Amino acid sequence: MPFVQIDNQSHSWAEFKADWAAQCDRFAEDIDDYATATLPVLEKLVINPEPKAGVFSLKSDSQFLNVCQVNTAAIPGYDGPVLRVRNLTVAPLHDFGDISDNDYGQVLIKTLVGVMEISDEGDLKADHVKFHLRSPIERSFFQALGVGLDNADVYKDVRMAGAWLYITK
DSSP states (O other), X not given: OOEEEESSXXXXXXXXXXXXXXXXXXTTOOGGGSSTTTHHHHHHHHHSOOTTEEEEEEEETTEEOEEEEEEEEOOTTOSSOEEEEEXXXXXXXXXXXXXXXXXXXXXXXXXXXXHHHHTTSGGGOOSEEEEEOOSHHHHHHHHHHHHHHHHTTSSSEEEEETTEEEEEO
């Protein structure tokens, strides 16, 4: 499952929106009523791209499993740019469907792996990653994962604070 940028070049917003509309239809839901606080913000970023920001999704075959905003910024207290992941939104299939905890966990892990990969190169390169978690299950999952990563000495620092997972390479 690749973590892809939705950029109107290789993966378009129209392709993404059509997939999520079809997913909504499976549950008699309307895409125009789904994630109304998030999708317009992300669409605007796809239409008017910024050099240090993008919209990304974990993709499985023709389905987009989630979507999020990724950007780098200079944040006080850090010695370089910080890559921030915000507006993480799960696909209607995961939101309305009966998806196992294991499948959902795999989506979260693969999203984190994708984020760490894009933090290694290009305009989004950063030694510090802040991952905003929106649901209690995400916070619990990443709290446990963060402890494991920190104990394994994979990164310099891995910790949770509030609804944020902080990773320093």
